[in-house]
Amino acid sequence: MADLPATNKRVKKHTKEEINLEVKEQIQQNVDYYKNKSPEEISGRLEELDQEWDTERVLEANAASLVIAGSILGATVSRKWNILPGIVGGFLLQHALQGWCPPLSVIRRAGVRTEAEIQEEKNALKELRGDFH
Structure with missing residues (x-):
């Protein structure tokens, strides 16, 4: 039986690299936007991400x-x-x-986006908010 891709990497593996790069750039733009925002605004974005399909x-x-x-x-x-x-x-x-x-x-x-891509943005925003300090 052929090796199957890891569940958390299989969608990105079969997506054109240009689309994966666009998603990554969008995540970075979203995080950059919230760098100077209040913890409440970041929390609002995190709530939006919890609802993202x-x-x-x-x-x-x-x-x-x-x-x-x-x-x-x-x-x-x-x-x-x-x-x-x-x-x-x-x-x-x-x-x-x-x-x-x-x-x-x-x-x-x-x-x-994949669940992992959504989670990547959430983790970056939680870091900005100071959740990991």
């Missing part, structure tokens, strides 16, 4: 929506729609094993 959540929500829609259409319109949940299931399996599937490229280009 990561790549996994976006992928799962979209996949579930397509499975439900395909199942309903397959039961009510035409059995041909039953292929949609099968395709989506295949994409999810591919993503689980490799960390990549076709919709992921679109999700990343839309600026959706």
